[in-house]
Amino acid sequence: MRPTARETAKIAQKTMTRSPYSGLPNRAFWRGGMAGASLVPPDLYQPKFPITKESRVFTAGSCFAQHVGTAMKTAGISVIDAEPTPRGMPTEVAKRHGYGIYSARFGNIYTVKQFRQMVDELTGSPIEDAIWEKGGRYWDAMRPGVDARGLSSVEHVVELRAQHLQAVHAALTDADVIVFTLGLTEAWEHLATGTVYPTAPGTIAGTYDAETYGFVNYDVDDVLDEFRALDAAIRRINASAKWVLTVSPVPLAATASGDHVLPATVRSKSVLRVVCDTLSRDHDHIDYFPSYEIVTSPAHPNGAFEDDLRSVKPDVVAQIMAGFLASHGLVEPTPSTNLPPAAEPDDDVICEEILLNTFRPGTS
Amino acid sequence: MKILIAGTSNIGALKSAAPRLANEFPGAEITFYGLPGGKFNEVSTRGTAFGPRRAETDLVAMSKRINGVPRIDLAPFDRVFVITDTLGLAPILWLAARTDVVDWPSRRGVPLISDAAFEETIAVSIAERTDHLRSQFADIPLHVARSPYPTQAVARQGPHLQKPYDEIAKHPEAARIEAMYNTALTAALTARDMVFVPQPEDTIAQPFLTLESCGIGALDFRNGESVLDDHRHMNADFGASLIHAFALSIGLRQTPTQP
Numbered sequence: 002m003r004p005t006a007r008e009t010a011k012i013a014q015k016t017m018t019r020s021p022y023s024g025l026p027n028r029a030f031w032r033g034g035m036a037g038a039s040l041v042p043p044d045l046y047q048p049k050f051p052i053t054k055e056s057r058v059f060t061a062g063s064c065f066a067q068h069v070g071t072a073m074k075t076a077g078i079s080v081i082d083a084e085p086t087p088r089g090m091p092t093e094v095a096k097r098h099g100y101g102i103y104s105a106r107f108g109n110i111y112t113v114k115q116f117r118q119m120v121d122e123l124t125g126s127p128i129e130d131a132i133w134e135k136g137g138r139y140w141d142a143m144r145p146g147v148d149a150r151g152l153s154s155v156e157h158v159v160e161l162r163a164q165h166l167q168a169v170h171a172a173l174t175d176a177d178v179i180v181f182t183l184g185l186t187e188a189w190e191h192l193a194t195g196t197v198y199p200t201a202p203g204t205i206a207g208t209y210d211a212e213t214y215g216f217v218n219y220d221v222d223d224v225l226d227e228f229r230a231l232d233a234a235i236r237r238i239n240a241s242a243k244w245v246l247t248v249s250p251v252p253l254a255a256t257a258s259g260d261h262v263l264p265a266t267v268r269s270k271s272v273l274r275v276v277c278d279t280l281s282r283d284h285d286h287i288d289y290f291p292s293y294e295i296v297t298s299p300a301h302p303n304g305a306f307e308d309d310l311r312s313v314k315p316d317v318v319a320q321i322m323a324g325f326l327a328s329h330g331l332v333e334p335t336p337s338t339n340l341p342p343a344a345e346p347d348d349d350v351i352c353e354e355i356l357l358n359t360f361r362p363g364t365s
Numbered sequence: 366m367k368i369l370i371a372g373t374s375n376i377g378a379l380k381s382a383a384p385r386l387a388n389e390f391p392g393a394e395i396t397f398y399g400l401p402g403g404k405f406n407e408v409s410t411r412g413t414a415f416g417p418r419r420a421e422t423d424l425v426a427m428s429k430r431i432n433g434v435p436r437i438d439l440a441p442f443d444r445v446f447v448i449t450d451t452l453g454l455a456p457i458l459w460l461a462a463r464t465d466v467v468d469w470p471s472r473r474g475v476p477l478i479s480d481a482a483f484e485e486t487i488a489v490s491i492a493e494r495t496d497h498l499r500s501q502f503a504d505i506p507l508h509v510a511r512s513p514y515p516t517q518a519v520a521r522q523g524p525h526l527q528k529p530y531d532e533i534a535k536h537p538e539a540a541r542i543e544a545m546y547n548t549a550l551t552a553a554l555t556a557r558d559m560v561f562v563p564q565p566e567d568t569i570a571q572p573f574l575t576l577e578s579c580g581i582g583a584l585d586f587r588n589g590e591s592v593l594d595d596h597r598h599m600n601a602d603f604g605a606s607l608i609h610a611f612a613l614s615i616g617l618r619q620t621p622t623q624p
Contacts, residue, residue, distance in 0.1 A: 087476060089459030091493075094485045098478075150481040157467045164477050 040300050040317075041324030049281075049288040050243055052178055052329045057081055059104040059176035059242075063111045063184020064352035065249040065292070065313070067102055072322030073180070076331050080104065083172035084165065099147030104172040106165055108144040109353060111185040113224050113276075114197045117231035119143065123170045124234060129194040132158050133207035140206035141165075142198055146353045151206060173235060176242050182292075183273040184249040186219040187256060187265070200353045201257075216257045218269075224276045232287075244287040246277045250296030251352075252311050290328075292321045366617065367441055368395045371415065372448035373402040374598060375512045377586030379448065382604030389620055390612060398437040399586050400428060402450060402512075409501045413440040431587050445507050446562070446611050449498055452511040452550055453490030455529075458573065460486050461542050462532035471537040487545060491553045499557040508611055509554055510562045513603060514573050516580035518596040525596045533573050543572035562614050565606040568599075579603040 027033040028044045035042070052058065058080045060070035074080045081104040086095040099106035110116045122128050133142045138151030139158045144165075152158050173179075189201045192215045203209035219227075235242055248270055256265035274293060281289040296305045296313055305317045326332040370379050376399040383395055398415070400408065404424055408417050416436030417424035425435040439445060460483065465471055468480040498509065519527035520534035533539055547563060554561045570576045580596040583603075612619060 084476070087460055087464045087478065089456035089461075089463065089490075090478075090482065090486050091456065091489045094482060094489055097485070098482045148479045148481060150479070152479060153468050161467055161477055161479070 035298065035300055038300075040298070041295055041320050043324075043327065045295070045324060046290055046328045048328055049285065050178075052078065052245070052331070054078055054331065056177045057175050059172055059179045060181075061103050061107065061110050061116060061179065062182025062247070063109050063249045063251070065184070065251050066109075066180070066182035066247075068313075068318045068322065069180055069182060069247065069292075069325075070103060072319075072326065076322075076326050078331065081172045081175055083168035083175075097149070099144065104176075105168045106144065106147050107169065108146045109184070109199060110181075111199050112188050112197060112219065113183060113227040113231060114188070114219070115143070115199055116181070117227050117234065118197060119166075119169065120173070120231055120234040120238070123166055123173070124237060128196055130191045130196050131162075133202065135206040135208070138206075142196075142202075142207060145200055145205040145207075149205060170238065173238050173242070176239060178243050178245055179235070180245045180247070182247045182249050183224075183277065184251070185253070186224065186269040186272045187253065187258060188217050188219070189214050189257075190217050205353060218258050219272065221272050221275050221279075224272060225279060228276060228280060232284075242286075244280075244284075245290055246280065246287060247290050248273045248277060248293035250293045250305075250313060254311070254352075290325055292325070295321050295324065366393050366443045366615075368393055369398060369437065369439065369442040369445045370395060370448070371398045371437065371445060373399065373405045373450060373512065374586050375448045377584055377589070377593075378513070378599040378601060378604030379608055380586055380589060380604070381584045381601035382608055385601065386605060386608055390608075390617055391620055393612075393617060396437070396442070397586075398432050398434075400424075400431065406450070406497070410439065410503045410505065413438050413505075415439050415502065439502075439505055444615050445502070445505060446510070447498070447502070447507050448510045448512065448607075450494065450512055452498075452509075453487075453492075453494045454511065454546065454573075456490045457487050457542070457546055458529040458533050461536060461538070462529040466538070469538050469541070473537075484545070484549075487549045488553075491546075491550050495550075495553045495557050495559070499559065504558070507559045508562050508614060509559045510564065510607060510611070511550070512597075513564055513579070513599050513607075514569065514575045516575045516596040516599075517570050517577045518580060520574055527597075530573060534571065539572035560614060562607070562611050565610045568603050568606050575599065575603070 022029070026044070027038075028042065054077050056079060058073055058078055060066055060073070060080060062069070070080055082101065083105045084100065086092075086100040090098075090100065092101075095101055099108050102108075107119060110119070118128055128143060131142050132155055133140045133145065135151065138153065139155050140151045141148065141158050141162050143162075148161070152161070188197050190197045192213060197217070201209065202214050232244070250270075252266040253262055253269060256262045258265045258268075260268070270293065277289045280287045296317060298305075301317065305313055307314055323332055370376055376397055380397050380399075383397075399405065404427065408415065408424070411418070414436040416428055416434075419425065419435075428435050460478075464476050464478045464483075465473055466480050466483045467477045498507075515525075515527055515530055517534075518525040520531040533542070536542065551561045564575070568575050568579050577596070579599045579602060581594060582600040583593045583595070583598040584600070585591040585593055
């Protein structure tokens with residue numbers, strides 16, 4: 002007669018007195034660590050270094066990173082704003098023009114290479130093919146969304162970019178911690194120069210031409226190489242800056258990879274997640290916060306996404322950020338009662354990527 | 366023609382001018398209704414009655430003290446002329462004072478912004494105030510003047526100094542900004558079924574500043590006696606000029622004056 006499950010467990014206890022899993026804390030086991038625990042267990046994230054209210058925090062990244070900056074500001078953390086909203090400019094106008102969203106008006110930085118390009122530019126490497134024209138107006142192709150109507154001349158684009166880069170330099174110099182949300186592996190590059198863009202040519206400005214621009218889908222090595230170059234460039238400006246990396250949980254709005262958008266999304270996020278894992282394991286000054294895991298966790302009773310299956314629900318964002326802040330002792334570690342004010346709905350998040358929806362079949 | 370002139374403390378200039386204009390516009394019967402700026406901003410129209418709600422007892426008492434009535438019935442009036450706040454001008458002036466628009470030639474060492482950001486600031490700032498004004502008066506057609514620019518006295522060191530007016534007074538693009546503001550304001554009011562009555566040119570010293578002489582001898586609208594001389598409120602000469610501008614805009618017949 003076969004032993005019952007209870008008898009098997011008793012036998013195991015007697016015969017397997019030593020196991021690599023015995024003595025591990027609850028957080029190491031799904032049951033207890035996740036099943037039966039809160040959505041954001043207090044021991045989910047153990048910071049490598051502290052962030053305090055006095056820390057000077059530089060924020061950048063893809064759309065989801067906007068929530069990070071907002072929550073940190075709400076919690077009273079000293080988030081750097083090197084291009085503050087000028088007095089008199091209404092909030093809605095400021096937001097449309099990239100003020101108050103990140104530590105400077107660079108708009109969304111979707112890829113590591115885009116960030117690296119910007120920092121290289123600060124240290125004397127100009128970006129080639131960085132201005133796009135459309136209908137007699139000119140755009141800074143590195144941040145086409147921040148002046149979405151474009152400017153009247155190339156000279157004006159150059160002048161505003163010079164002002165912007167000064168601000169970026171000041172912000173990075175001032176930073177104790179850079180919080181960077183990695184968003185995409187898919188991008189469009191200028192074939193001749195390798196310049197990478199935050200939006201596909203032709204989305205906001207510029208014109209897509211297959212002879213000039215090409216699609217890239219970075220792999221783990223590409224992103225790691227870019228990040229290491231980025232980190233080295235920043236350390237030349239600010240040797241003590243630390244990183245907190247996150248991966249955006251927001252699925253791709255569209256893929257140009259030829260795959261279905263679901264596996265394309267998983268591939269992209271997986272690459273970025275592996276990059277973060279590698280970097281945070283290899284470097285004491287690089288930490289990883291698992292916001293991606295919280296959103297994609299099966300623990301959400303009603304799902305983590307809005308009806309579009311893409312925008313993260315504001316209450317989930319609030320719980321994520323409460324978890325992050327609690328880990329740093331900046332709010333009480335009881336997320337259900339000490340959430341920061343609800344994040345703004347995703348409708349308010351500036352996200353050029355969503356413009357790709359206008360290219361769907363049947364969309365005029 | 367029955368005319369209502371309603372508004373903030375800025376109706377004081379018109380109130381003081383009205384007696385001297387009685388002979389000039391014999392066909393006009395003018396009534397005034399005013400509340401201090403912040404309070405005027407809070408009241409609205411229910412039915413055809415404009416003014417505070419019955420439950421707002423302090424405001425009702427204030428209205429009675431100033432106007433003799435708690436509310437004013439708008440129905441009997443052929444025309445309603447409202448002199449309100451700056452209609453969004455303050456944020457526009459602050460932005461103009463503290464930034465340079467990249468498309469314009471001036472470079473004053475302040476942050477550069479795009480022309481779109483500046484134009485959107487004008488549009489949004491004006492829309493917020495004109496929407497509110499429209500909502501205060503339901504669907505009643507209005508003629509509207511913004512509060513007068515303060516006088517030149519606010520643009521120099523002294524007791525009347527007012528930022529950002531002193532900053533805009535030195536702005537190399539002040540005339541352009543004023544033209545943009547007036548164009549946008551006219552369009553915004555027209556879109557909301559309101560007619561803009563601009564501040565008369567003969568009262569303007571330079572963009573955004575009224576002639577200093579218009580600010581001397583201004584009377585408090587609440588009693589018509591206390592002299593303000595704060596250079597934010599204007600005198601009867603200014604009031605007469607604005608009434609003339611309003612009369613012209615509604616085609617009110619004027620009795621020729623003796624040579």
